[in-house]
Amino acid sequence: MTRSEQRTVSTEQRTNKSDTASESQVTIERSNTVPPVEGAPDGVITLKDLEVFYSDFRAVTNVNMSFGSREITALIGPSGCGKSTVLRCLNRMNDLVPGARVEGAVAYHGVDIYGEDVDVIEVRRRIGMVFQKPNPFPKSIYDNVAYGPRVTGMKVSDMDNVVERALRGAALWDEVKDKLKQNAFGLSGGQQQRLCIARAIATSPEVILMDEPCSALDPIATAKIEDLMVELASTYTIIIVTHNMQQAARVSQRTGFFTAEADDKGQRTGRLVEFDTTEHIFGNPSDARTEAYITGRFG
Template identity: 90%
Template sequence: MDGAPDGVIELRDLEVFYGDFRAVKDVTMGFGSKEITALIGPSGCGKSTVLRCLNRMNDLVPGARVQGRVAYHGVDIYEPEVDVIEVRRRIGMVFQKPNPFPKSIFDNVAYGPRVTGMKTDNMDEVVERALRGAALWDEVKDKLKQNAFGLSGGQQQRLCIARAIATSPEVILMDEPCSALDPIATAKIEDLMVELAATYTIIIVTHNMQQAARVSQRTGFFTAEADDMGHRTGRLVEFATTEHIFGNPTDSRTEAYITGRFG
């Protein structure tokens, strides 16, 4: 297994339960600084579940519990004394479908800094910096007071990225960020991801293997295994450089998925 250098987040023997159901087991991997890591695999294999563990979004799911270790710079984020709000400030998230708030473009971006109590002398500068970082400033700078719902789907997703980076996180999680977008908007988001990786550690879940191959440096392949009762549990099969996963995978299950023979 090829771990990432300069690990920002390290998973060790991660398991996730929803009540008595074990959704994910045996996940050990690391995410490197200023790299893009893609999590791929068939539906129901636990990719998004693992992603949501990285900033404790699973805390919001009734009955969910996490076992094993999720360490951010060596600190287990599931320790009782850890501030969950601070975790989510440092590890931001962009969801599958654009989900702007029913507010102005400006207030969408300013929401995170305001709700986390981030100290700033000039919110206008914070908003502009985030919108520039999300490659959206030139398109919206003259309509910051307009409702965010007036933007196109691709613009709304970039607005959500701006909202995520407004709190100055170190890590950005993206759960299938292009699945609801057309090819042109998808290309813009992919270009943006590559640009953002100069500043942020990015971890994406994607069903688009071509996207994973285009943008990521490392790839983790997950699959789901059924027990005698038919319950399917996700697990990490292989984690390595993207070049290795797509060019010369070690596990036959990875090769079968990459070549389209299952999944």
């Protein structure tokens, strides 16, 4: 089956499958909800007037967008335009950066994840992340996958089943089922990245964030990860940052194009230029800056 055929199948699966969002609502209660961005799909995650600062430096400003359920959304743009900064805001990874602060709102099912009463561990359980370079822990394959459920205190009746389910979900089970106790560093780069995906989905998230997940992989491993993303989108909402525009065109349903603009002091701040269906962004963009980037005239 070709990737385009898989994309069609997974779209049908998303349509026919019962909505799992209701099963994964946040357990905390907040009174401050954020309305959907006008013109955007009903969002699992909605950004409203998002700005990100590192100390006095404003890295990103005025980002409004909404990520639809069981869709793949690609964030594209030149280096330094704030794509990864925005992605890390979606599960509060920027909390780990000294001096970082977020203004505006990041709402998960209408709940402001930066609210004072929000459990950050629970946010990261529901919104998992896969990083640019494969980063397995110096543990066995089994323990890498079991790590998330253990540290988050998930109630698990059979960890073996959780590990197998996650490895099957990452299309890795058949390759590692006979060596689960071996060190994860013995896997190839592509296998390590799929192991990191398995580790992310072991906690049963609703959203998976991927920051340049194929940049360190060869074309064959990249194709496997792309096929896997399409399959996973029948169950998960996926948001991917990529410099590979062909990749964005192949796997995503929606695309956001970012760029960086310099102020009178020469400081470059990331901005969302255009957010629309991938077909529209690549076929008939509304902004000349998007067209210039897509056609290779800059970036």
